[in-house]
Amino acid sequence: MIWMIVENVIDEISRSLEEVLAFYNLTKSEVNFDISEPHVKDFGDFSTNICFLLAKKLRMSPSEIADHIVNTILPTSSALMNKNGLIDLVSFVNPGFINFRINNKVFVVEFFKEVSNNPKFKTDDKNLSNSNELILIEHTSVNPNKALHVGHLRNAIVGDCLYRILRTAGKDVRVINYIDDSGVQVADIIVGFKHAGFSTSIVDQELSKEKTKFDHYCGNEIYVKTNALYKSRPDLEIKRKTILKELENPESETSLFTRTIVDRVLKDQLKTCWNLRCRYDLLCFESQIVQSNLWTDIFSILRDKEIIYFENVGKNAGCWVYKSGKEGDKVLVRSDLTLTYFAKDIPFAVWKLGYLRNPFDYIFYATQWDASNLYRTNITKNLYETFGGSSGVEKESMIDFSRISKVITIIDSRQERLQNLMVEILGKLRMDSKYKYLGYEPVILSQSSLDSLGISGEDKNSLHMSGRKGIYIEADMALSILEERSKVETRNRNPELSEEEISYISREISISAIRYFFIKFDLGKMITFDINESLSLEGDTASYIQYAYARGKRVEDKNIEAGFLEKQNKLENNIEILNFSSSEIDLIKHLCKYDIELKQAANNIDPKVLSKYLFQLATLFNNFYEKSPILKEKNEMLATHRALILNSTLEKLELCMNIIGITPLTRM
RNA sequence: GGGUUCAUAGUUCAGCAUGGAUAGAAUGACUGCCUGCGGAGCAGCUGGUCGAGGGUUCAAAUCCCUCUGGACCCGCCA
Numbered sequence: 001m002i003w004m005i006v007e008n009v010i011d012e013i014s015r016s017l018e019e020v021l022a023f024y025n026l027t028k029s030e031v032n033f034d035i036s037e038p039h040v041k042d043f044g045d046f047s048t049n050i051c052f053l054l055a056k057k058l059r060m061s062p063s064e065i066a067d068h069i070v071n072t073i074l075p076t077s078s079a080l081m082n083k084n085g086l087i088d089l090v091s092f093v094n095p096g097f098i099n100f101r102i103n104n105k106v107f108v109v110e111f112f113k114e115v116s117n118n119p120k121f122k123t124d125d126k127n128l129s130n131s132n133e134l135i136l137i138e139h140t141s142v143n144p145n146k147a148l149h150v151g152h153l154r155n156a157i158v159g160d161c162l163y164r165i166l167r168t169a170g171k172d173v174r175v176i177n178y179i180d181d182s183g184v185q186v187a188d189i190i191v192g193f194k195h196a197g198f199s200t201s202i203v204d205q206e207l208s209k210e211k212t213k214f215d216h217y218c219g220n221e222i223y224v225k226t227n228a229l230y231k232s233r234p235d236l237e238i239k240r241k242t243i244l245k246e247l248e249n250p251e252s253e254t255s256l257f258t259r260t261i262v263d264r265v266l267k268d269q270l271k272t273c274w275n276l277r278c279r280y281d282l283l284c285f286e287s288q289i290v291q292s293n294l295w296t297d298i299f300s301i302l303r304d305k306e307i308i309y310f311e312n313v314g315k316n317a318g319c320w321v322y323k324s325g326k327e328g329d330k331v332l333v334r335s336d337l338t339l340t341y342f343a344k345d346i347p348f349a350v351w352k353l354g355y356l357r358n359p360f361d362y363i364f365y366a367t368q369w370d371a372s373n374l375y376r377t378n379i380t381k382n383l384y385e386t387f388g389g390s391s392g393v394e395k396e397s398m399i400d401f402s403r404i405s406k407v408i409t410i411i412d413s414r415q416e417r418l419q420n421l422m423v424e425i426l427g428k429l430r431m432d433s434k435y436k437y438l439g440y441e442p443v444i445l446s447q448s449s450l451d452s453l454g455i456s457g458e459d460k461n462s463l464h465m466s467g468r469k470g471i472y473i474e475a476d477m478a479l480s481i482l483e484e485r486s487k488v489e490t491r492n493r494n495p496e497l498s499e500e501e502i503s504y505i506s507r508e509i510s511i512s513a514i515r516y517f518f519i520k521f522d523l524g525k526m527i528t529f530d531i532n533e534s535l536s537l538e539g540d541t542a543s544y545i546q547y548a549y550a551r552g553k554r555v556e557d558k559n560i561e562a563g564f565l566e567k568q569n570k571l572e573n574n575i576e577i578l579n580f581s582s583s584e585i586d587l588i589k590h591l592c593k594y595d596i597e598l599k600q601a602a603n604n605i606d607p608k609v610l611s612k613y614l615f616q617l618a619t620l621f622n623n624f625y626e627k628s629p630i631l632k633e634k635n636e637m638l639a640t641h642r643a644l645i646l647n648s649t650l651e652k653l654e655l656c657m658n659i660i661g662i663t664p665l666t667r668m
Numbered sequence: 669g670g671g672u673u674c675a676u677a678g679u680u681c682a683g684c685a686u687g688g689a690u691a692g693a694a695u696g697a698c699u700g701c702c703u704g705c706g707g708a709g710c711a712g713c714u715g716g717u718c719g720a721g722g723g724u725u726c727a728a729a730u731c732c733c734u735c736u737g738g739a740c741c742c743g744c745c746a
Contacts, residue, residue, distance in 0.1 A: 020739085032686090034686075034688090036688085038688095038689070039689080039690080039692075040689070040690065043689070045721055047688090047689085049687095049688060052688070052727075055726070056726090061726085062726075079684090087677095088731070093689070093702080094689085095689075095726075095727080096688090096726090097688075097689065120690045131674095142746090154744080166693095174681095180746080184746055185746070193699070201719070287722080292709090315744085316691095319744060321744095326671085327671085327742080328670090328742075331743080331744050334744040338744085340743090340744070340745085340746085341745070341746045343745095344746090413672085413740070413741090414740060414741065415741090416672070416673095416740090416741075417741050417742070418741095419671075420672095441673080441674085441739085441740085442739090444739090463681060464739090464740095472707075478741070486708095489708070491687085493706085493708080520681085520682090521680095521681070521682095522681085524673070524674075525674075525681080526674080526739070526740095530680095533679090533695090536694095536695085537707060537708060538694090538695085538709095539693090539695060539708095540680095540681085540693070540694040541694090541708085543708055544694095544708070544709085546708085547706085547708050547709070548708095548709085549726080550706075551705075551706055551709080552705090554705070554706065555705045555706090556705095558705065559705090604685080608682085610681070612693090615693085615694090616693090618695090622709060623710075623711095624711085625705075625706095625709080625733095626701095626710045626711085627708075627710085629704095629705060630705065631705050632705070638701085646705095658704085661723085667706095668674085668704095668708075
């Protein structure tokens with residue numbers, strides 16, 4: 001990408017320090033020094049710990065060494081000398097840090113040179129990974145028997161941001177949504193429809209007149225209520241068993257009915273995901289994994305390699321088990337020959353890694369909000385007509401298994417134990433290096449949210465959500481609450497706008513706010529969702545970022561009217577005479593760190609890195625906005641350069657906002 | 669009982685991977701700033717024994733150990 005100034009500076013410092021090491025007859029492999037940014041601005045732009053590391057080897061005090069390096073060695077450093085003075089000041093500070101300060105005047109000149117060479121800041125891919133590696137991400141994967149609740153949103157949004165980050169970092173990525181359409185949870189609602197007296201007529205008619213989505217209906221009315229019935233109706237549990245058995249035959253009447261229901265729920269779930277600007281490439285259905293017989297293949301491999309064993313004695317007698325030293329024994333095949341939940345996951349994981357044959361075709365399923373096509377797996381073309389269309393896609397262009405470099409699964413941390421087992425097993429097949437799972441802690445509900453839902457809190461001040469018990473806040477509901485709230489705000493601020501415009505703006509504000517909220521926390525931390533506090537529009541929120549963008553955009557429009565853009569072409573070379581303030585310099589420096597931050601987010605698989613960068617960018621911009629006026633500035637040359645900074649900032653803001661999924665609005 | 673993980677300002681959280689200087693935001697409270705480039709903002713002020721104790725180190729919020737407290741996992745459920 002462009003704007004390598006900061007990376008060049010770091011590189012320069014690094015090379016000069018290697019010269020220092022050479023002076024002492026040492027190399028980087030012996031003294032692995034670090035170049036970092038000091039927390040305190042007074043200490044400069046970069047600092048190194050090299051003196052502390054040398055102290056031991058040279059048996060001198062760090063400050064002595066620092067003194068010597070700064071006053072004797074560095075002045076002769078060719079790396080520092082031959083560059084056009086980007087590094088201005090090198091000093092040492094007790095107890096032994098060497099600090100480097102960027103020469104702001106030179107830096108600013110370099111910056112404007114790059115900006116005017118590349119006025120549109122188009123992403124230049126040549127510096128990105130140009131290998132043809134392919135990354136698979138699996139996320140969302142909600143059971144198709146209910147609507148998404150806010151806990152599921154964490155999965156979907158983190159996964160989608162990760163997709164966007166990796167895409168922006170130049171990787172080829174495919175997104176998979178796994179649909180468990182043959183498990184107990186789906187069987188529950190089939191029991192509800194068929195045997196618990198809930199009306200099936202609703203299946204045939206549209207719910208739209210009552211404004212109820214089908215996924216909400218299945219979750220709230222059928223799933224929760226059916227589960228509550230099991231206690232008093234033991235016959236229903238027997239029915240459920242029968243249904244599960246019938247689902248094994250894909251041509252049974254139960255299977256047909258289930259496919260209809262699953263499809264209706266799934267379509268509504270996808271609507272929620274698409275509303276939040278998530279997108280997918282492929283839907284994988286568990287029922288098809290089962291039919292593919294991939295299990296048979298992987299089972300015989302595991303058995304032949306003696307990774308799993310048939311147990312003759314003990315509590316697991318009659319079962320095929322995997323014996324983990326760490327995690328204990330895990331049953332894969334029950335004594336009645338059925339597979340456990342964990343076992344069913346193995347063929348899917350192995351398939352994703354391209355270890356086995358690929359039994360699937362891909363069939364068009366839907367066009368998504370971003371105009372991309374969503375496909376679904378298929379084995380026999382005529383079998384799944386209820387799922388929709390029939391136009392296929394080339395197998396290789398969907399997933400070329402030979403190019404896969406990483407398979408990332410985003411899962412609730414409660415599944416981590418099983419994922420550890422999976423990695424162990426994959427390790428024995430020598431394919432664990434590509435398999436990564438990203439665990440996140442669940443979203444729980446605050447007491448006040450529970451109160452407003454009318455749920456008794458059981459003496460706790462927060463509670464885990466449960467789809468089965470009906471303890472949750474639906475994603476659609478959270479979105480519409482926030483949308484109403486921002487609508488009021490938007491209308492107050494923009495009384496002249498039409499209802500249509502207000503609706504559009506408040507919708508984008510609410511989507512952005514929710515997306516930002518779910519990625520700004522560390523994945524290892526539980527999120528307590530509070531219906532009021534979590535959906536704020538001030539402070540560290542997407543709205544703050546959008547507001548900064550909107551203000552900036554407004555100024556830019558006026559700049560264009562005032563003709564600043566034409567003047568940019570006539571920039572003089574004597575920028576040196578301009579005095580840029582810290583609000584300008586700090587902003588420019590931050591702009592130049594974009595590449596470093598994006599790489600970090602991509603390498604660490606951590607979307608939060610980018611959200612922090614973006615928030616900081618918006619903060620620095622707001623500061624610039626207050627302190628560095630453009631239209632009011634008398635010095636025309638300064639104003640023109642400020643307009644350029646504004647221009648660059650808007651570009652970077654837009655870029656980062658799009659990665660996180662915050663809509664850049666020109667009015668709000 | 670075994671294991672994983674978390675504990676940082678009144679509150680919600682960054683920082684910990686790869687140890688480094690005066691521990692950062694946001695929010696709340698309080699105080700300023702709109703005939704202006706849009707106040708969903710800016711500036712200021714208040715607020716911390718980084719859960720406790722020990723260890724390693726020139727240096728620990730960060731690494732190691734113990735303890736306390738919370739969450740989660742440990743089924744021929746999914």
